Amino acid sequence: MFFYLIRRILYAVPIALAVGFVCFMLVQIAPGDPINAIVPPDAPGDVVEQVRREYGLDKPLPVQFGLWLMKVVQGDLGRSLATGRSVWSDLSGAIVNTLRLAIIASLIGFTLGCVLGGLAGTFRGSFIDRAAVGIAVAGVSVPHYWLGMVLVVLFSVQLNWLPAMGAGPGGSSEWDWNWEHVQHLVLPAVTLAVIPMGIVTRTVRGIIAEIMSQEFVTALRGKGLTRGGIFLHVVKNAAPNALAVMGLQLGYLMGGSILVETVFSWPGTGLLLNNAIFQRDLPVLQGTILVLAMFFVALNLAVDLVQTALDPRIKRA
Amino acid sequence: MSSATTPTAAEAELAVQAKQAAARSHGYWAGVWKRLRRDPVTIACACVLLLMFLTIVFAPMLAPHDPYQGSMIRRLRAIGTPNYLLGTDELGRDMLTRLLFGGRLSWFMGITPVALAFVVGTTLGVLAGFAGGRINMAIMRTTDIFYAFPSVLLAVAISGALGAGIVNAILALTLVFIPPIIRVAESVTTGVRNLDFVDAARASGASAFTIVRVHVLGNVLGPIFVYATSLISVCMILASGLSFLGLGTKPPEPEWGLMLNTLRTAIYVQPWVAVLPGACIFVTSICFNLLSDGLRQAMDVKG
Numbered sequence: 001m002f003f004y005l006i007r008r009i010l011y012a013v014p015i016a017l018a019v020g021f022v023c024f025m026l027v028q029i030a031p032g033d034p035i036n037a038i039v040p041p042d043a044p045g046d047v048v049e050q051v052r053r054e055y056g057l058d059k060p061l062p063v064q065f066g067l068w069l070m071k072v073v074q075g076d077l078g079r080s081l082a083t084g085r086s087v088w089s090d091l092s093g094a095i096v097n098t099l100r101l102a103i104i105a106s107l108i109g110f111t112l113g114c115v116l117g118g119l120a121g122t123f124r125g126s127f128i129d130r131a132a133v134g135i136a137v138a139g140v141s142v143p144h145y146w147l148g149m150v151l152v153v154l155f156s157v158q159l160n161w162l163p164a165m166g167a168g169p170g171g172s173s174e175w176d177w178n179w180e181h182v183q184h185l186v187l188p189a190v191t192l193a194v195i196p197m198g199i200v201t202r203t204v205r206g207i208i209a210e211i212m213s214q215e216f217v218t219a220l221r222g223k224g225l226t227r228g229g230i231f232l233h234v235v236k237n238a239a240p241n242a243l244a245v246m247g248l249q250l251g252y253l254m255g256g257s258i259l260v261e262t263v264f265s266w267p268g269t270g271l272l273l274n275n276a277i278f279q280r281d282l283p284v285l286q287g288t289i290l291v292l293a294m295f296f297v298a299l300n301l302a303v304d305l306v307q308t309a310l311d312p313r314i315k316r317a
Numbered sequence: 318m319s320s321a322t323t324p325t326a327a328e329a330e331l332a333v334q335a336k337q338a339a340a341r342s343h344g345y346w347a348g349v350w351k352r353l354r355r356d357p358v359t360i361a362c363a364c365v366l367l368l369m370f371l372t373i374v375f376a377p378m379l380a381p382h383d384p385y386q387g388s389m390i391r392r393l394r395a396i397g398t399p400n401y402l403l404g405t406d407e408l409g410r411d412m413l414t415r416l417l418f419g420g421r422l423s424w425f426m427g428i429t430p431v432a433l434a435f436v437v438g439t440t441l442g443v444l445a446g447f448a449g450g451r452i453n454m455a456i457m458r459t460t461d462i463f464y465a466f467p468s469v470l471l472a473v474a475i476s477g478a479l480g481a482g483i484v485n486a487i488l489a490l491t492l493v494f495i496p497p498i499i500r501v502a503e504s505v506t507t508g509v510r511n512l513d514f515v516d517a518a519r520a521s522g523a524s525a526f527t528i529v530r531v532h533v534l535g536n537v538l539g540p541i542f543v544y545a546t547s548l549i550s551v552c553m554i555l556a557s558g559l560s561f562l563g564l565g566t567k568p569p570e571p572e573w574g575l576m577l578n579t580l581r582t583a584i585y586v587q588p589w590v591a592v593l594p595g596a597c598i599f600v601t602s603i604c605f606n607l608l609s610d611g612l613r614q615a616m617d618v619k620g
Contacts, residue, residue: 015462015465019462019465022462026474026475026477029479030478030479030480031480137603137610138603140606141550141603141605142599143554143557143595143598143599145558145561145577145595146577146594146599149581153584153591251467252469254467255467255468255470256468256469258469259469262562273477277473277564278563280480282478285474289473289474292467292470293465293467293470296465296467300465
């Protein structure tokens with residue numbers, strides 16, 4: 001067990017390095033000279049050459065990667081082309097906003113998914129089961145950026161109950177847990193929650209149905225255990241796998257929120273990415289993707305470790 | 318040399334077995350078809366998709382107007398306007414026409430990456446599963462790297478770096494779908510590789526190429542294909558999503574995701590016209606999803 005933990009943590013290091021390399025290559029695969037990603041196109045020639053030397057862009061690719069990596073490890077993600085500010089200063093605020101949105105969305109999605117999936121798995125073949133399966137399929141098939149627009153049309157344009165965009169009154173970026181701010185969170189969080197809800201419903205339904213068909217459940221029933229008692233046993237068996245799926249979904253939410261954030265002008269990493277793409281601001285694009293991917297790698301690791309700790313059946317030597 | 322003219326008992330037995338095997342394999346597909354026919358949801362989805370496919374193929378004949386010809390005086394008409402059944406968009410172009418033409422690019426961009434990824438991913442996955450050892454290590458560890466990115470993020474990253482355009486978007490999406498197909502292909506191939514009939518084929522002197530072609534592919538293509546069809550729905554949402562972000566098709570080309578984006582400002586004027594392209598994406602995607610589920614059940618593929 002202990003050695004498994006060490007091995008799993010060590011295995012994350014090459015993955016993280018490789019992810020870093022992919023992000024490094026993003027600027028390289030961009031059409032044109034990578035120097036254009038750093039200096040504005042109208043910079044004078046001698047400035048361009050100076051920057052080229054400073055960034056080590058005159059050196060071979062592996063050396064460049066090494067230099068870039070050294071900087072990244074120290075928290076230097078470069079400067080934005082559009083604003084001139086350091087990428088990290090824009091990114092740190094945006095990450096907090098995205099995390100806030102993703103966590104609320106996953107709370108909604110996971111709760112609904114567990115309830116629907118649990119009911120569907122327990123009462124297999126019933127009306128509830130078919131309804132849950134239908135909702136789950138719709139949830140994973142819906143283009144969530146479109147769902148966001150439909151919700152805006154319904155609740156902002158037609159009913160005028162909730163604000164359509166932004167993260168605070170008057171476009172302020174300061175966050176506070178009061179209704180003034182939280183009302184801005186409702187629509188994007190619900191929109192973002194739909195996909196994980198569908199996936200969690202499907203997964204939990206499968207896991208519960210599988211466990212319910214096992215012999216120990218029949219034995220518990222034979223022992224005269226109440227429904228609630230059996231339920232507890234089933235939950236205990238279902239939890240590790242269900243938690244693993246949910247953990248990964250949180251990561252997908254962080255990465256996938258770009259479309260929803262664009263629809264709602266939510267000032268998170270998605271909107272940052274969208275602006276970076278629009279202005280071809282490659283340092284911001286690279287930095288944001290690197291941080292989100294690293295978050296996902298860390299989450300993957302955490303999920304594996306927690307799952308191993310929770311489930312005594314998994315013996316990973 | 319009597320066996321050359323009159324079959325021996327053993328040969329006759331073999332011939333009967335071969336006939337039975339043929340009948341069985343025929344029976345498999347007949348069984349699949351029989352199960353499909355009893356599944357009204359799958360049949361309905363297949364019909365909807367077929368109908369959609371026909372309308373977008375014959376869009377030039379069916380469309381009442383020109384998809385590019387706009388007019389400043391009839392911008393953003395409501396649904397049900399005479400002569401403009403589904404209204405007009407922000408530049409006064411007929412919505413029905415643009416939805417019909419838009420389906421062409423949306424479908425193309427939803428299916429092409431999965432088809433490309435199916436070919437590449439199956440090749441690499443079967444190679445990794447069949448060869449094992451170092452080749453397996455190399456392919457599967459590379460796959461792990463791409464698994465470290467959430468799919469939307471990877472697609473946005475690659476096409477964002479390459480710049481807007483249909484080819485770049487298709488390239489990015491293909492790269493997104495290759496790793497999951499490799500994983501599925503590798504796992505089913507590893508399962509088949511250790512079965513007795515593969516050993517028997519090897520013992521009878523069949524070359525690796527023959528074993529893969531005859532014994533492995535026949536058994537793994539079905540499950541991989543079913544898995545790939547389940548990706549079409551995701552791919553269509555992602556492809557339209559890229560266009561929605563301005564990374565796929567460029568205006569004035571009609572494409573559902575891009576139309577959704579350009580109509581975003583119109584939700585205060587004609588909300589129900591503005592959400593039409595997204596409804597098209599939704600219907601297509603849910604039908605592909607249900608079709609894939611139905612196929613999986615009918616073909617009895619596990620996983």
